[in-house]
Amino acid sequence: EVQLVESGGGLVKPGGSLRLSCTASGFTFSRFTMHWVRQAPGMGLEWVACLTSGSDYIFYTDSLRGRFTISRDNAKNSLYLQMNSLRAEDTAKYYCARALQGGDDYNWGAFDVWGHGTLVTVSS
């Protein structure tokens, strides 16, 4: 079964740090671009960051660049998100998502597999 499982969320004080993990199974993780997407309570979806299969290209949403760092370990089938200088507005459920790739690994720009998410709460 194709699966993504996030972990590492929790309660953190403003200014603190947290590292989220996403473990993949059921597919060849090393072939896929991977993303983080977040959703604040009661709000819509917000794309956070992505990196390509070999970590050659890394992209962030403008508002988070400099505070968040995405990385991966293909040997461990794992994706990470290091979050520093956390603020109350970073409170959200963070989802790990796989890029929808077709033949020849063409990237459609969509997300076809999602984890269940991990909740990050930033509060004093």
Add this chain to the structure above:
Amino acid sequence: QSVLTQPPSVSGAPGQRVTISCTGSSSNIGAGYDVHWYQQRPGTAPKVLIFGNNRRPSGVPDRFSGSKSGTSASLAITGLQAEDEAEYYCQSYDTSLSTSYVFGTGTKVTVL
């Protein structure tokens, strides 16, 4: 705030057809970038319904269809069922920022 605008809510009786619009601009949908659609039921992760404007992943009923024209896109649900009650999001790519995947504001579909 999102650069893709959706109506906050749409509703319909079982069996009816509803459509959800997704309005963008020349820096995203109008620039030729594909539009994708997701369904999110309460407490669950989003699920892709349509990718590449009008393509359905395997397992998605053909009651769901997508279209795109100019700077807008639409998701149509025909034969509305109780299980279709959920939040729906469009998603595309935008070049007004350095690199950005963007989601729509979301539309709550209510089955009357």
